[in-house]
Amino acid sequence: MTRRALLLGAKSPIAQELASRLASRHDYDVILAARNSMQLAPFAADLSLRTGRRAVLLEFDALDTEALARLPEQARAVAGDFDLAVVVFGYLGDQRRAEEQADEALRIINTNYTGAALVLTHLANYLVQRGQPGGIIGIGSVAGDRGRGSNYVYGSAKGALALFLQGLRNRLAGNGIHVLTVKPGFVDTPMTEGLDGLFLVASPERVARDILAAYHRRRNVLYTPWFWRYIMLVIRSIPERVFKRLHL
Ligand SMILES: NC(=O)c1ccc[n+]([C@@H]2O[C@H](COP(=O)([O-])OP(=O)(O)OC[C@H]3O[C@@H](n4cnc5c(N)ncnc54)[C@H](OP(=O)(O)O)[C@@H]3O)[C@@H](O)[C@H]2O)c1
Numbered sequence: 001m002t003r004r005a006l007l008l009g010a011k012s013p014i015a016q017e018l019a020s021r022l023a024s025r026h027d028y029d030v031i032l033a034a035r036n037s038m039q040l041a042p043f044a045a046d047l048s049l050r051t052g053r054r055a056v057l058l059e060f061d062a063l064d065t066e067a068l069a070r071l072p073e074q075a076r077a078v079a080g081d082f083d084l085a086v087v088v089f090g091y092l093g094d095q096r097r098a099e100e101q102a103d104e105a106l107r108i109i110n111t112n113y114t115g116a117a118l119v120l121t122h123l124a125n126y127l128v129q130r131g132q133p134g135g136i137i138g139i140g141s142v143a144g145d146r147g148r149g150s151n152y153v154y155g156s157a158k159g160a161l162a163l164f165l166q167g168l169r170n171r172l173a174g175n176g177i178h179v180l181t182v183k184p185g186f187v188d189t190p191m192t193e194g195l196d197g198l199f200l201v202a203s204p205e206r207v208a209r210d211i212l213a214a215y216h217r218r219r220n221v222l223y224t225p226w227f228w229r230y231i232m233l234v235i236r237s238i239p240e241r242v243f244k245r246l247h248l
Pocket residue numbers: 008009010011012013014015034035036060061062063087088089090091092111139140141142183184185186187188189190191192
């Protein structure tokens with residue numbers, strides 16, 4: 001049986017590395033879901049040529065909440081049954097603007113949490129109905145581990161997503177569907193382009209490699225690169241009375 005992965009937010013360099021690796025090393029066909037997905041036609045053609053696997057495009061907008069219920073069936077219709085769904089999309093947004101303008105705060109929360117939680121629910125139901133082993137990978141962020149003044153709107157949405165994925169993992173454990181929560185540190189992608197104060201920035205290749213290794217080892221939560229687990233352990237253990245005086 002052909003193994004097939006659906007990647008949501010497929011214009012992200014992390015999603016493209018995942019797609020390339022899934023196709024070249026794990027014999028997966030891939031469904032690349034994104035806004036204006038036609039822009040991915042050259043990438044899909046190149047991937048197919050390089051790997052011999054099928055790459056199909058699918059239109060997807062996480063903020064179109066009504067359409068999300070139809071997504072799993074649409075993916076199946078264009079490409080066939082899939083056993084792995086990867087939620088990669090995200091929106092960092094502008095924290096300062098979100099403090100002044102409700103539409104920016106809503107966009108950050110609705111993209112990173114509401115849209116992700118809704119589509120994960122539909123994907124989970126689809127995978128359960130198949131009645132076969134499968135998996136879900138959700139990309140959160142280390143920013144979701146502790147609220148910081150400089151990005152707590154995004155951080156809170158990613159933190160909520162991590163909690164949602166934890167519950168989903170618990171719900172699906174008896175159905176043979178594995179759920180992996182990914183918490184990357186800084187990654188060199190358009191999301192972080194031009195931002196100040198970045199350190200220990202990882203490549204999308206490194207992050208994608210870590211994600212697939214963790215998925216195939218049935219890990220539950222992955223910090224990538226690995227040292228972020230310890231950095232966040234320290235950050236989380238700073239007492240609140242000290243933390244609130246730090247400008248982070
Ligand atoms: N880069 C980092 O340092 C970092 C750190 C921790 C976690 N992450 C997470 O890693 C994931 C991948 O991000 P990235 O770093 O690769 O950044 P990216 O290149 O900006 O990718 C994010 C993708 O999400 C898509 N997206 C945003 N809103 C969407 C919507 N409403 N519907 C559908 N797609 C939407 C964007 O699509 P368009 O191209 O159409 O805008 C974009 O391709 C995200 O979940 C991000 O939060 C990134």
